[in-house]
Amino acid sequence: MFDIIGRRYFYFLLSGLIILPGVIALIVWHLRLGIDFTGGSLLELRLQQPMQPAEVRQVFEQHGLPDTSVVTSTDNAGRTTYLIRTRAIDTPKKNEVLDDLRSKAGGVEEDSFQSVGPIVGGETTRKAVLSVVVASLFILGYLTWAFRQVPNPWRYGTCAVIALLHDVLVVLGLWAIFGRVFGLEVDALFVTAVLTIVGFSVHDTIVVFDRIRENVTRFPGETFERIVNFSVNQTLDRSLNTSLTVVFTLTALLLLGGVTIRNFVLVLLIGIISGTYSSIFNASCLLVVWENGELGRLWHRLTGGRAAVPAGA
Amino acid sequence: MRRHTGIMLAIIALIALIAAWIDWPDNPGIHFSIGSRDVDLDFRIVEGLDLQGGLQVLLEADLPPGQTVTRDQMEAARSIIEQRVNAFGTTEPVIQLQGSDRIVVEIPGIKSQEDRARAISLFGETGLLEFLDTGSTYLPPGTKVEEGQYPTVLTGKDLDPRSLGVSFDQSNRPQINFGWQSDAAKIFGDFTEKHIGQHLAIVLDHVVLSDPVINSRIEDRGVITGNFTLQEARDIVTKLKYGALPVPMKVIQQREVGATLGQDSVRKSIVAGAVGLGIVMAFMLIYYRLPGLLADVALLIYAAVTFAIFKNPWHPVTLTLGGIAGFILSIGMAVDANILIFERMKEELRGGRTLGAAIEAGFSRAWSSIRDSNASTLMTCVILYYFGTSTIRGFALTLALGVLVSLFTAITVTRTFLRALVGTGVVRHPALFGVSAVREEAARPSQRGGGLMQPAGV
Numbered sequence: 138m139f140d141i142i143g144r145r146y147f148y149f150l151l152s153g154l155i156i157l158p159g160v161i162a163l164i165v166w167h168l169r170l171g172i173d174f175t176g177g178s179l180l181e182l183r184l185q186q187p188m189q190p191a192e193v194r195q196v197f198e199q200h201g202l203p204d205t206s207v208v209t210s211t212d213n214a215g216r217t218t219y220l221i222r223t224r225a226i227d228t229p230k231k232n233e234v235l236d237d238l239r240s241k242a243g244g245v246e247e248d249s250f251q252s253v254g255p256i257v258g259g260e261t262t263r264k265a266v267l268s269v270v271v272a273s274l275f276i277l278g279y280l281t282w283a284f285r286q287v288p289n290p291w292r293y294g295t296c297a298v299i300a301l302l303h304d305v306l307v308v309l310g311l312w313a314i315f316g317r318v319f320g321l322e323v324d325a326l327f328v329t330a331v332l333t334i335v336g337f338s339v340h341d342t343i344v345v346f347d348r349i350r351e352n353v354t355r356f357p358g359e360t361f362e363r364i365v366n367f368s369v370n371q372t373l374d375r376s377l378n379t380s381l382t383v384v385f386t387l388t389a390l391l392l393l394g395g396v397t398i399r400n401f402v403l404v405l406l407i408g409i410i411s412g413t414y415s416s417i418f419n420a421s422c423l424l425v426v427w428e429n430g431e432l433g434r435l436w437h438r439l440t441g442g443r444a445a446v447p448a449g450a
Numbered sequence: 451m452r453r454h455t456g457i458m459l460a461i462i463a464l465i466a467l468i469a470a471w472i473d474w475p476d477n478p479g480i481h482f483s484i485g486s487r488d489v490d491l492d493f494r495i496v497e498g499l500d501l502q503g504g505l506q507v508l509l510e511a512d513l514p515p516g517q518t519v520t521r522d523q524m525e526a527a528r529s530i531i532e533q534r535v536n537a538f539g540t541t542e543p544v545i546q547l548q549g550s551d552r553i554v555v556e557i558p559g560i561k562s563q564e565d566r567a568r569a570i571s572l573f574g575e576t577g578l579l580e581f582l583d584t585g586s587t588y589l590p591p592g593t594k595v596e597e598g599q600y601p602t603v604l605t606g607k608d609l610d611p612r613s614l615g616v617s618f619d620q621s622n623r624p625q626i627n628f629g630w631q632s633d634a635a636k637i638f639g640d641f642t643e644k645h646i647g648q649h650l651a652i653v654l655d656h657v658v659l660s661d662p663v664i665n666s667r668i669e670d671r672g673v674i675t676g677n678f679t680l681q682e683a684r685d686i687v688t689k690l691k692y693g694a695l696p697v698p699m700k701v702i703q704q705r706e707v708g709a710t711l712g713q714d715s716v717r718k719s720i721v722a723g724a725v726g727l728g729i730v731m732a733f734m735l736i737y738y739r740l741p742g743l744l745a746d747v748a749l750l751i752y753a754a755v756t757f758a759i760f761k762n763p764w765h766p767v768t769l770t771l772g773g774i775a776g777f778i779l780s781i782g783m784a785v786d787a788n789i790l791i792f793e794r795m796k797e798e799l800r801g802g803r804t805l806g807a808a809i810e811a812g813f814s815r816a817w818s819s820i821r822d823s824n825a826s827t828l829m830t831c832v833i834l835y836y837f838g839t840s841t842i843r844g845f846a847l848t849l850a851l852g853v854l855v856s857l858f859t860a861i862t863v864t865r866t867f868l869r870a871l872v873g874t875g876v877v878r879h880p881a882l883f884g885v886s887a888v889r890e891e892a893a894r895p896s897q898r899g900g901g902l903m904q905p906a907g908v
Contacts, residue, residue, distance in 0.1 A: 227701055228567040235563065247563060247708055254702035257508065268837040275829045283822050329772060329834060329842045333779070333849070336830030340783075340823040344790065347819040375793045382733060382789070383782035386726035390778055393722035395715030397500075398775050405779065 139373070142366040145422035152303060152419055159310010162317065168309065169316030171324035172222065174262045176255035180221040180231065185244035187217055196241065197223055200234045208320070210396070218248065225252050265328040269305065272332060273298050276339050284346065287353055292427050293346050300412075300420035301338040305331055307411040308404055326401040334408030341379070341416035345372050349421070361428045365421050373417065380413040455873060458866040466751045469758040479763075491763040497558075498770035498844060500707050501716055504558035505566050508703035509574055511551040519551050523696040528553055533692040534573045553699065566706055568685065575655055576698045577689030579606030582651040583641075584661060589651050591677050593658040600651065603641050608634035611691045616683045619675060624683040626674040628690070639669040652676075654686065715771055723778045727753065734785060738792050740882040744867040745788040745860070752784050752859040756852055767851070773844035780852025783827075787860035790816040792883075799883060809868050813861065820861070824853050 141148075172179050184193075190207035197205040205223040226234075231250060239245045280294035287293070308331060315321040348368040356364060387406045394402060426432055471477065472493045479492040499506050511519040511527075524547055531553060532545045544556040555573060560566050582600040589595070613629025630638055642650070642664050651661040652674050659676040678686070731749060734742035756777065760767040767773065795812030803811060831853070834846035 228570050228704065228706075232563055232567050247706070249708060250704070250706035252701075252704045256510075257703045264837045268833050271837075272830050272833045275833065276826055279826060279829065280822075283825075325838075325842060326772065329838065329845050332830055332834050333845075336827040337783075339826045339830075340786075343823040343826060344819045347822060351815075351818075371797070372793075375789050378733075378737065378789045378793075379783075379786040382730045382785050383779065385729040385733065386723075386778050386782035389726035389729065390719070390722045390775065393718055393725060394775075395718045395771070397715050398719075398771055401772075401775060 138367070138370045140366065141369050141418065142362055142422055142425050145418075145425065148418040148422060152415070156303070156306050156310060159307065159313060162313035163310055166313050166317045168313050168323045169321065170262075171322035171327075172225075172251065172253045172258065173325040174258050174265075174323065176225050176253050176258035178223050178226050178231070178250070178252040180219075180223070180250050181248040182219050182221070182235075183216055183246045183248065184219065184238070184242040185246075186242045188242055190219070192241075193219055193221065193238070196238050197221070197234055200230075200237065202226070202234070225254055227252065261325060261328075265325075268328070268332060269335065272335050273301065276301070276335075280339075280343070280346070283343075284350055287350050289428070292424060293350075296420045296423040296427065297339050297342045297346065299423060300342050300415040301335050303415045303419055304334050304338045304408055304411040308334060308408045311407060312404070321400060324400075326398070327404055330401050330404035330408065333405060334412055337383070337409055338412035338415060341376060341412055342420040344375060345369055345416055345421055346424075348372050349424070362425050365425050369417060369421050376413055376417055380409060383409050455866060455869045458862070459870055462751070462863050462866060466754060469751070469754040472758040472761055473754055477761075493758075493761040493763060494766070495761055496766040496768045497716075498768045498773065499556055499558055499705070500771050501713070501769060502558050503560075503707045504556065505560050505569060505707075506557075506705040507555045507570060507574065507701055508548070509553045509555065509699040510702045512698045512700040519697050521550075524551065524553070527695045527697060527699065530692050530695055531555060531573045534688055535569070537688045537692075538569055538572060552702075568681070570701065570704070572685050572688065574699055574701055575689070576695045577606070577686075577692075578655055578694040579609070579690055580653045581605070581638075582653055583645065584649045584651045586648060588649055589658045589661045591658050591660055595651070595653050595656050595658060597656065603650070604630070604634055604638060606690050606694055608637075609690055613671070614687045614691050616680065616687055617673070619673075623675065624678065624680045625676075626683055626687055626690075627671070628674065629671045630669075635670040639667055643667040654689075659686075716774070719771070719774045719778070723774070723781070726778055727781055730782060730785060734788070738788075738883070740871075741788070741792050741795070741864070741868065744864050744871075745785060745792070747867065748788065748859040748863040749781070749785060751863055752852075752856055753781065755859065756780070756848075756855045759851055759855070760848075767847060768844060770844035772842060773848040776845040776848035777852060780849055780856065784852060784856035784860060786823075787816070787820045787856060788864055790819055791861070791864070796883065805883075806872050809865075809872060813865055817861075820857070824857060827853050
């Protein structure tokens with residue numbers, strides 16, 4: 138049996154070290170928001186005769202669209218796709234620019250065009266935040282109800298929600314860094330991925346908590362800490378195996394699936410791994426910390442220490 | 451007990467066969483008639499906009515601040531837009547109200563850029579036709595007219611929809627024929643009689659189409675000439691036929707997807723799904739041996755049943771890229787219930803239970819975990835569906851369906867298989883369940899970890 142709970146502060150530290158750079162990146166750099174949130178147009182096209190991104194941008198600028206960015210990517214077949222981002226324009230305006238581009242590049246094949254007004258963008262942001270909050274509240278409520286037979290049932294729900302916020306923070310922080318370094322954007326699918334991670338993280342945590350619930354009634358004489366450690370060990374195989382099967386399918390999607398969902402799958406993959414970690418090493422450990430009253434002691438020591446400084450000075 | 455298992459096996463086999471038949475790519479559907487009732491059931495995949503390409507537009511009522519739009523007005527606007535889109539002649543457009551002042555229009559399969567632009571102006575523009583008395587002023591075609599700048603004689607509402615059509619003038623330019631309803635014909639007759647020699651502007655959505663001089667009294671019929679192509683003339687007729695939108699709408703979001711991109715992604719996703727499925731099945735077989743093999747069969751049934759549900763003829767699930775991802779993800783999650791049960795079974799076997807008892811205990815004890823964890827996933831799906839856009843909804847729906855079907859296949863199907871095998875006495879050795887190999891491993895950590903408790907059967 139592995140002594141996981143005994144090293145709880147080590148695992149908290151590890152989580153902190155992973156999250157901290159991301160949180161700093163979030164505060165300093167923010168997320169790179171896509172047009173789903175900010176509003177704007179996204180145009181994906183292929184040209185018969187390749188042009189430099191700067192040349193393409195120039196065409197857009199000539200049509201009164203100065204804030205245009207052009208990125209190219211090449212697929213396996215060697216075709217170059219131009220990803221063009223500009224302010225929200227309508228179809229006639231887009232066709233006007235494309236006609237001009239067509240005369241310069243011989244031919245233009247339009248793969249997709251999206252235009253999101255700024256109002257809709259703001260709503261998407263609100264809905265995204267709201268859905269994470271609502272999901273957390275529902276999970277908290279459901280767990281409190283499902284664990285009503287053990288003492289302090291709301292603690293289980295709260296620890297599960299803290300673990301899921303951990304996973305959300307890991308992904309958000311990483312994406313703030315990726316946004317800065319690789320230019321990865323956050324879109325509506327990203328929100329879906331984050332909510333799926335929320336569901337999976339809780340799914341995973343519940344399996345461990347369920348075993349704790351069972352063992353608490355089975356071994357009334359044992360300390361809570363030992364019961365939790367035993368429960369985590371009992372469910373370890375299952376946690377790892379379930380994550381592995383999901384990681385297998387996601388990796389297949391990442392390597393073989395289309396480009397359109399690649400970022401989405403990457404978010405899921407990172408979140409699922411984080412979710413497995415947090416349900417094994419964070420959620421249960423937090424529960425023990427809370428049940429042992431360690432937080433209160435820590436708080437007293439901290440506030441006591443702080444109070445002592447001005448007194449001594 | 452044995453008989454019960456036999457019946458369950460038969461039911462499962464039947465479900466699997468039906469699902470496989472529905473999934474068959476060239477499924478002919480069910481077509482027959484009992485007496486006068488015809489039954490026509492087609493099983494096909496409905497591809498979302500991102501897969502087959504097309505156009506999605508979100509329209510919002512465009513009113514000056516302070517004014518609000520009523521439910522009736524929006525309903526009327528929706529039905530007018532629907533008629534206009536149908537006149538455009540595409541297959542299976544979707545026109546839905548969203549919220550209190552928005553309409554989503556999805557038209558799959560519009561290929562060319564010009565057609566998309568034409569479609570948006572056809573259904574998105576108000577289509578308000580006005581006949582304005584401009585007196586002696588001539589307004590050239592294309593002039594913008596402010597509201598209330600000139601007195602309105604009649605509007606498009608007064609036209610007789612059956613009289614509208616397109617014809618050609620002497621120089622073969624397209625023109626629009628119109629006729630008035632009876633009350634309007636009298637008003638128009640009186641007006642033209644009194645204003646001979648003056649201009650009458652014909653204005654569509656505040657832009658002048660033409661501004662002819664009235665030569666004589668015109669009663670019931672007339673033509674509109676202007677600088678439009680045949681296509682444009684036809685689109686104007688469509689707008690006039692189904693009436694003006696009760697409120698002006700503006701485009702606030704639009705998506706255009708080329709078909710090649712979607713088809714490419716579908717092909718890749720199917721390959722990825724097959725590979726993922728293969729790896730998961732191999733993993734289950736290697737790690738859990740016999741039960742793993744049964745779980746693999748259950749997983750195949752899972753995939754077949756879920757896909758068959760997507761193809762149901764009543765409410766087919768629209769397959770989007772997000773939906774496919776949700777489905778593939780659910781393959782990975784579908785075996786979770788099996789893993790929970792099998793791990794529990796191993797524990798019970800190690801605790802010294804007989805095979806039959808361990809199987810039953812494995813299922814019953816794992817149930818609370820399975821229930822609570824899947825309930826939380828389903829709740830997340832509901833929230834996603836409630837807040838989400840169409841891609842997100844597709845994902846949430848397929849994931850939720852997957853969770854529900856996996857509960858059936860991972861629990862009922864696997865349990866029936868195991869019961870059937872154990873009942874025949876073919877399977878006796880725990881090694882088939884991967885236990886003997888684990889036994890020594892289980893003994894080792896107990897020395898290190900302090901040997902807290904006996905694993906099971908306490």
